[in-house]
Amino acid sequence: MPNRSPHRSSNNSKAHLPVITVLGGSGFVGTELTHRLAEEASEIRVLTRRAQRVKSFRVLTNVKVVETNVHDLAELTEAIQGSDVVINLVGILNSSGGQSKNSFDGAHAGLTETVVAACEAADVARYLHMSALGADENGTGAYSRSKGKAENHVRASSQLAWTMFRPSVIFGANDSFFNRFADLLRLAPIMPLARADAKMQPVYIGDVCDVMIGALHNPDSIGQSIDLGGPEVFTLKELVSMTAQMAGLKRWVIGLPDPLGRLQAFLLEFVPGKPFSRDNFDSLKTDNVLPEGVEAQPTSISAVVPRYLGNSDWNGELQGYRTMARR
Numbered sequence: 001m002p003n004r005s006p007h008r009s010s011n012n013s014k015a016h017l018p019v020i021t022v023l024g025g026s027g028f029v030g031t032e033l034t035h036r037l038a039e040e041a042s043e044i045r046v047l048t049r050r051a052q053r054v055k056s057f058r059v060l061t062n063v064k065v066v067e068t069n070v071h072d073l074a075e076l077t078e079a080i081q082g083s084d085v086v087i088n089l090v091g092i093l094n095s096s097g098g099q100s101k102n103s104f105d106g107a108h109a110g111l112t113e114t115v116v117a118a119c120e121a122a123d124v125a126r127y128l129h130m131s132a133l134g135a136d137e138n139g140t141g142a143y144s145r146s147k148g149k150a151e152n153h154v155r156a157s158s159q160l161a162w163t164m165f166r167p168s169v170i171f172g173a174n175d176s177f178f179n180r181f182a183d184l185l186r187l188a189p190i191m192p193l194a195r196a197d198a199k200m201q202p203v204y205i206g207d208v209c210d211v212m213i214g215a216l217h218n219p220d221s222i223g224q225s226i227d228l229g230g231p232e233v234f235t236l237k238e239l240v241s242m243t244a245q246m247a248g249l250k251r252w253v254i255g256l257p258d259p260l261g262r263l264q265a266f267l268l269e270f271v272p273g274k275p276f277s278r279d280n281f282d283s284l285k286t287d288n289v290l291p292e293g294v295e296a297q298p299t300s301i302s303a304v305v306p307r308y309l310g311n312s313d314w315n316g317e318l319q320g321y322r323t324m325a326r327r
Ligand SMILES: NC(=O)c1ccc[n+]([C@@H]2O[C@H](COP(=O)([O-])OP(=O)(O)OC[C@H]3O[C@@H](n4cnc5c(N)ncnc54)[C@H](OP(=O)(O)O)[C@@H]3O)[C@@H](O)[C@H]2O)c1
Pocket: 023, 024, 025, 026, 027, 028, 029, 030, 047, 048, 049, 050, 070, 088, 089, 090, 091, 092, 101, 102, 103, 106, 107, 111, 130, 131, 132, 133, 167, 168, 169, 170, 171, 176, 177
């Protein structure tokens, strides 16, 4: 079910939006956005590498899941033919290295170059591109640089009517931030944490979807890069401590000095699912917060996250964290 923003109403009338193709539509953001778009669009095509794994849209009659090699220009061009809008949500947090389709460069920059070329070849003008706050071709960390390169491929197109979205960490029932930290915190009473002082401004998935759908209805958003952050800034240590409380756990979170933090990142690269990496460590050297003057999205962590982490009565330290968030 879609995560509704408690602050905004949605347009329930069908088919105000035309045919939309979504890449990465099977993921955390894609599943939510596709459910929301399905209320308005006449047809949505979700392109995926493996259709068998995508089960979440079976009840939606106007959503078609199409198995496609999105990295192949000819195949992708064919798949998006007749679309009015293409939305690219493909992204990875762990790179297989090199230039493969599963490397940062392959999944972000390389794929975006192919998507832009396919849109131009298929005459699809409207393009929504999901990037990330802090994406910068010359930035810290391979993730951020590859996302920055992808942005530049989009900006270089003279044919596309694009809008770009640059969120900080996104939270919602199936997120991989709070849920993953909650899983890790359940393993031991002490959580040693790298880059504990790094600042973040988590944003609610319902708000992200509202902004993306709003952009489709607003021609003024064409050519805009929209930074997205929530109403509060926290350090990573505060977020992890809050996670423990919201999951009903008593845990001790200890910040590690950088040399130990980097060693931890290296060791965690060998753990299945790679919960943390040296590139994640490098990315955390830069605070992930909105630039001065950019309006924050409304939904707070405390309004949503306790409901899916298990401790819905959580309010013990809420006031203290709110005070810190306004620093
Ligand atoms: N979640 C966050 O906190 C956050 C924060 C900032 C920015 N973002 C950005 O938002 C977008 C969506 O994030 P998400 O959390 O929804 O990610 P997600 O749940 O991991 O989903 C990513 C999707 O990308 C597709 N994909 C992954 N690797 C691919 C590859 N090598 N080639 C082609 N397709 C591939 C997958 O589709 P199939 O497996 O179906 O092919 C998957 O559905 C990403 O661009 C991400 O960088 C997310």
